[in-house]
Amino acid sequence: MVVDEAPQSDGTSAAGRGTPAAPDPAAEIVSLAARLLRLQSRLGADPHAGHATARHGSAQQAAIRSGVEVLRGFAVSLVGEIQESIERDAFHYLYQPIASVPTGAIAGYEALLRWQRGQEEVGPALFLPIAEAAGLLPRIQQRLLGGVAMLLARLGPGVMIGIDWSVAQLLDADAVTATIQWAAELGLDAARVIIEVNDRAGPSAPEPIRSGLGRLRKAGFRLALDGFGSGHGGLAYLSRLPADLIKIDGSLISALDGSARAALIVGGIIDLAHRLGHRVIAQGVDTVQQLAALAALGCDLAQGDSIGKPTRDPLAPAPRHAG
Secondary structure, eight states, rough: OOOSSTTOOOOOOOOOOHHHHHHHHHHHHHHHHHHHHHHHHHHHOOOTSSSOOOSSHHHHHHHHHHHHHHHHHHHHHHHHHHHHHHHHTTTEEEHHHHHHTTTEEEEEEEEEEEEETTTEEEOOGGGGHHHHHOHEEEEEEEEHHEEEEEEHSSTTTTTTEEEOOHHHHOHHHHHHHHHHHHHHHHTOOOGGGEEEEEGGGOSSHHHHHHEEEEEEETTOEEEEEETTTSSSOHHHHHSSSSOSSEEOHHHGGGGGTHHHHHHHHHHHHHHHHHHTTTTEEOOOOOOOHHHHHHHHHOOOOOSTTTOOOSSTTTSSSSOOOOO
């Protein structure tokens, strides 16, 4: 649930992912810089240190070196800005409602991460890859956990909130431990918090991922497989990892409008999930036709524009319009 990929998307996928939008050049630059940070980490390089360039080389090699240095400088600068923003509590969640398909009652919310960068509210595609690569995402989410606890206290019993976790977080034993401990200190009802892991990453390290999820589940958190059907790891994750809910990716839901083939695919996923004992959430439900199709297919829950748009405070009164 938690982190959407489009820069300003209101759909649902980090710490916030959602219905994929058209490629954004700025997001692609951030993604490239994040890859460079991760590569440097694997090679043991210091991203804050300068790197000497070779004395000789072709013009093409020189251009590549120049581009790498620009990306490195951008990544280091953005890491510093994110660190300062964490201390200033400049990150917040938007909450998108999740409704019961049969009854229409609000059953929960997905927490979508945003960065208040000056006057601009920045979507996760423009900072999340860097935050993840630099190991800053756990700090951001832990600082926001208190707000989640307060919101849960205001919501009715049984209403849940979903928070995206990356595979890197699940592989970080310290991040898992810190989250469990901080949740206990806050008196957070972990059973009302859904930890979501996206299947786009694929089962690259199933045992460590399963260990992290197992510890969170033992602490009482619920678990969801997010973006099911969008990546190559879905069925492998479903067979190997514990999960309470399956979230069908919005790319499959959008095809429901008038497509019998899409209905067969989505219906098959719903039936499989139910047979395995999982509840199903449909993501990116934007039309009443899609919602009706999901009801006919026996889907449990839905989120998207047809249910409600994300807001800072889901319990705040709707603004009045003069007229």
